[in-house]
Amino acid sequence: MIVLFTDFGRNGPYQGLMENAIYRIAPSVKVIDLVADAPSCDMNASAHLLAALVSNFDQGTLFLSVVDPGVGGAREPCIVCADGYWFVGPNNGLFSVITSRAKEVCWWRITWRPESLSETFHGRDLFAPVAAHLALDVANIDGLAELSFDAKPLIEESPYRVIYIDDYGNVMTSIVAEPVARTAQIKANGQLLPYAKTFSDCGREQGFWYCNSLGLVEIAINGGSAARELNCVIGDRVDLIKSISS
Amino acid sequence: MIVLFTDFGRNGPYQGLMENAIYRIAPSVKVIDLVADAPSCDMNASAHLLAALVSNFDQGTLFLSVVDPGVGGAREPCIVCADGYWFVGPNNGLFSVITSRAKEVCWWRITWRPESLSETFHGRDLFAPVAAHLALDVANIDGLAELSFDAKPLIEESPYRVIYIDDYGNVMTSIVAEPVARTAQIKANGQLLPYAKTFSDCGREQGFWYCNSLGLVEIAINGGSAARELNCVIGDRVDLIKSISS
Amino acid sequence: MIVLFTDFGRNGPYQGLMENAIYRIAPSVKVIDLVADAPSCDMNASAHLLAALVSNFDQGTLFLSVVDPGVGGAREPCIVCADGYWFVGPNNGLFSVITSRAKEVCWWRITWRPESLSETFHGRDLFAPVAAHLALDVANIDGLAELSFDAKPLIEESPYRVIYIDDYGNVMTSIVAEPVARTAQIKANGQLLPYAKTFSDCGREQGFWYCNSLGLVEIAINGGSAARELNCVIGDRVDLIKSISS
Numbered sequence: 201m202i203v204l205f206t207d208f209g210r211n212g213p214y215q216g217l218m219e220n221a222i223y224r225i226a227p228s229v230k231v232i233d234l235v236a237d238a239p240s241c242d243m244n245a246s247a248h249l250l251a252a253l254v255s256n257f258d259q260g261t262l263f264l265s266v267v268d269p270g271v272g273g274a275r276e277p278c279i280v281c282a283d284g285y286w287f288v289g290p291n292n293g294l295f296s297v298i299t300s301r302a303k304e305v306c307w308w309r310i311t312w313r314p315e316s317l318s319e320t321f322h323g324r325d326l327f328a329p330v331a332a333h334l335a336l337d338v339a340n341i342d343g344l345a346e347l348s349f350d351a352k353p354l355i356e357e358s359p360y361r362v363i364y365i366d367d368y369g370n371v372m373t374s375i376v377a378e379p380v381a382r383t384a385q386i387k388a389n390g391q392l393l394p395y396a397k398t399f400s401d402c403g404r405e406q407g408f409w410y411c412n413s414l415g416l417v418e419i420a421i422n423g424g425s426a427a428r429e430l431n432c433v434i435g436d437r438v439d440l441i442k443s444i445s446s
Numbered sequence: 447m448i449v450l451f452t453d454f455g456r457n458g459p460y461q462g463l464m465e466n467a468i469y470r471i472a473p474s475v476k477v478i479d480l481v482a483d484a485p486s487c488d489m490n491a492s493a494h495l496l497a498a499l500v501s502n503f504d505q506g507t508l509f510l511s512v513v514d515p516g517v518g519g520a521r522e523p524c525i526v527c528a529d530g531y532w533f534v535g536p537n538n539g540l541f542s543v544i545t546s547r548a549k550e551v552c553w554w555r556i557t558w559r560p561e562s563l564s565e566t567f568h569g570r571d572l573f574a575p576v577a578a579h580l581a582l583d584v585a586n587i588d589g590l591a592e593l594s595f596d597a598k599p600l601i602e603e604s605p606y607r608v609i610y611i612d613d614y615g616n617v618m619t620s621i622v623a624e625p626v627a628r629t630a631q632i633k634a635n636g637q638l639l640p641y642a643k644t645f646s647d648c649g650r651e652q653g654f655w656y657c658n659s660l661g662l663v664e665i666a667i668n669g670g671s672a673a674r675e676l677n678c679v680i681g682d683r684v685d686l687i688k689s690i691s692s
Numbered sequence: 693m694i695v696l697f698t699d700f701g702r703n704g705p706y707q708g709l710m711e712n713a714i715y716r717i718a719p720s721v722k723v724i725d726l727v728a729d730a731p732s733c734d735m736n737a738s739a740h741l742l743a744a745l746v747s748n749f750d751q752g753t754l755f756l757s758v759v760d761p762g763v764g765g766a767r768e769p770c771i772v773c774a775d776g777y778w779f780v781g782p783n784n785g786l787f788s789v790i791t792s793r794a795k796e797v798c799w800w801r802i803t804w805r806p807e808s809l810s811e812t813f814h815g816r817d818l819f820a821p822v823a824a825h826l827a828l829d830v831a832n833i834d835g836l837a838e839l840s841f842d843a844k845p846l847i848e849e850s851p852y853r854v855i856y857i858d859d860y861g862n863v864m865t866s867i868v869a870e871p872v873a874r875t876a877q878i879k880a881n882g883q884l885l886p887y888a889k890t891f892s893d894c895g896r897e898q899g900f901w902y903c904n905s906l907g908l909v910e911i912a913i914n915g916g917s918a919a920r921e922l923n924c925v926i927g928d929r930v931d932l933i934k935s936i937s938s
Contacts, residue, residue, distance in 0.1 A: 201469070203462070203466075209858070209859045210456050210457075210702050210728075211702075211728075211729045211858065211859055212727070212729070212856070212858050212859070213726050213727045213745055213906075216695070216724050216725060216726035216727065217726070217745075217748055217905075219724050220695075220724055220726075220748060220749060221748075223693070223722060223724070224750060227722070230469060230473070232462050232465050232466055232469070233462060234459050234462035234463070234466075235458070235459045235462065236456075236457075237457045237458070253459055253463075256463055256466060256467075256570075257466060258470060270892065271890075272889075272890040272891075272892060273892045318903075318904075318905045319889055319890040319902065319903070320890060320891075320902070320904065320905050321905030324748075324905065325905075364458070366455070366457065366458050367455045367457055367458070397518070397565055398517070398518040398565040398566060399518075399566075400516065400518060400519045410565065410566070411564075411565070412564075412566065413463075413564045413566050413567030413570065413571075414459075447715070449708070449712075456702050456703075476715065476719070478708050478711050478712055478715070479708060480705050480708035480709070480712075481704070481705045481708065482702075482703075483703045483704070499705055499709075502709055502712060502713075502816075503712060504716060610704070612701070612703065612704050613701045613703055613704070643764075643811055644763075644764040644811040644812060645764070645812075646762065646764055646765045656811065656812070657810075657811070658810075658812065659709075659810040659812050659813030659816065659817075660705075
């Protein structure tokens with residue numbers, strides 16, 4: 201299975217052209233169009249969002265991940281295998297959260313090039329064909345790429361940041377929720393927000409944080425838009441305030 | 447075949463995570479992502495919209511229907527079979543228009559629970575796996591649910607309401623068009639609108655009602671936005687004014 | 693393979709109902725939902741956009757193309773075969789750029805009609821079933837349509853126009869880029885724009901034109917919205933200014 205994770209948007213032909221580039225090589229592979237609105241020019245946010253999604257999928261899944269503001273520039277195209285999941289995309293930091301959390305990581309530099317490579321759409325011309333050939337048979341990697349031991353861009357886990365804002369104005373952060381005590385508070389734009397299990401546990405217009413369905417700390421306001429009320433945008437810093445035990 | 451009917455929106459990973467939750471269990475089932483913008487917090491509107499769509503599909507189709515403002519609260523998850531169509535989702539009124547119009551209806555309470563159930567995304571964790579197991583084999587229902595004869599929420603057919611507004615500003619109502627005489631008028635926000643067969647039968651900027659492609663009365667303005675001109679939002683009341691025969 | 697090219701939008705059930713209408717007849721055909729935001733009431737723009745997309749696909753691909761402001765009016769439904777690609781949709785100019793550029797063209801008038809034909813959704817009721825029957829077997833055309841030698845609407849290649857604007861505000865034109873000298877300039881709303889290979893070759897807020905991933909001249913501003921800065925909308929005229937050689 202190939203999962204698309206891009207910042208191309210749902211408008212225009214771009215996601216469909218990616219699917220077609222896959223099907224021309226691997227007609228019977230299943231494609232899930234997972235995310236088309238990854239944060240465009242914020243690799244930190246996109247890297248955290250991608251990392252939070254992976255565990256929803258079975259091992260062996262290949263993530264065709266294209267958030268690539270430097271397309272046509274010096275960044276290298278790469279293949280990554282991390283704890284049994286596969287990733288194809290630009291080596292610009294997009295895979296750094298996944299790899300820094302994984303136990304076993306292997307990197308390849310993609311050496312294969314298509315006959316015709318556009319300046320602006322390596323997703324269609326380079327990354328999708330490589331992903332399709334890998335999905336057909338992982339052994340194809342020998343003709344596509346070479347093992348690489350170079351340093352790769354790293355993204356800091358802290359300070360914590362806003363990484364996604366949904367249509368309701370809920371504010372997803374890069375904080376993994378599982379180890380956070382439910383007595384902790386989240387500070388966003390100077391405001392302190394307590395934990396609540398879910399929306400129905402809060403009064404109307406009350407702000408709170410909860411463990412979202414991707415396992416991350418998310419800030420919401422019951423019946424309102426947290427992004428608007430707290431004036432948050434992607435990339436903003438958020439802080440975890442551990443409560444003082446009495 | 448599984449048809450998705452949700453209010454999750456096209457942004458974010460939510461529709462894709464639903465598809466993945468299905469494919470993990472039933473890799474060869476076909477999924478159609480039909481509606482992702484069902485009216486979020488208006489069960490009346492969503493229930494009428496779902497009911498209007500069903501007859502487009504073959505009997506045996508399963509509608510994975512998740513408009514679930516009370517997720518994590520007291521509403522029960524359920525399976526419904528109505529005149530040969532199958533529905534999986536929350537028992538919060540979403541299926542009440544379908545069941546009140548159907549000749550044969552059967553309800554089950556879903557008793558199966560996943561190992562891990564998030565507070566906010568029962569679509570992925572509970573409803574999608576149940577739908578996938580049913581799509582594999584209807585006989586699987588015995589391990590998933592138990593027959594239920596409890597009262598279930600009902601939604602009134604009248605008064606008539608606005609149930610959907612498309613990107614052009616056309617205003618869909620809950621009125622089934624077939625039995626309505628073409629001499630009748632529709633009253634919305636104090637204005638009376640006559641029938642026209644289609645847009646090309648109207649002068650520019652003329653308001654009218656017509657039988658839309660789902661079989662419902664829809665209000666439009668040729669070359670304009672009926673929602674804006676008539677100041678309509680989802681949930682607004684509309685009236686059917688039968689003409690006095692002369 | 694069937695490729696959807698429409699102006700129905702991603703909201704609402706319309707793309708999903710098209711897919712279902714195909715699958716009911718041809719359950720195993722692959723469908724790519726390529727474009728749902730073709731310029732609605734600008735056949736020139738839609739015809740150029742469709743023509744620019746075709747070469748991404750393998751010969752034999754069928755484009756189910758529905759931009760149909762005159763639905764329910766006098767325009768004829770048609771099937772076109774142009775250089776090995778197939779098209780099904782309204783004969784209203786949508787296929788005129790493709791056919792004027794193709795070496796071999798064949799037109800058919802669709803004579804088949806469904807039992808029930810809505811006034812406003814011929815995409816679902818007429819064009820999708822015809823496309824599905826053709827995708828099953830091209831020989832089915834004999835029961836669906838008859839050869840036609842009538843004149844068909846033509847769209848002028850010049851003057852050049854704006855045909856699409858993406859979410860970033862990049863402005864796609866109808867100018868095929870390959871034969872254009874890189875010394876040429878593009879004039880849009882009185883401003884002259886030079887060529888640049890890609891975004892990273894430009895200073896911030898600098899306007900330029902480049903060869904986009906569909907092979908067309910596209911206008912962009914590095915770090916800004918060309919559509920907003922140049923006040924461009926779909927249908928606007930753009931000019932190609934050939935430089936005077938020194």
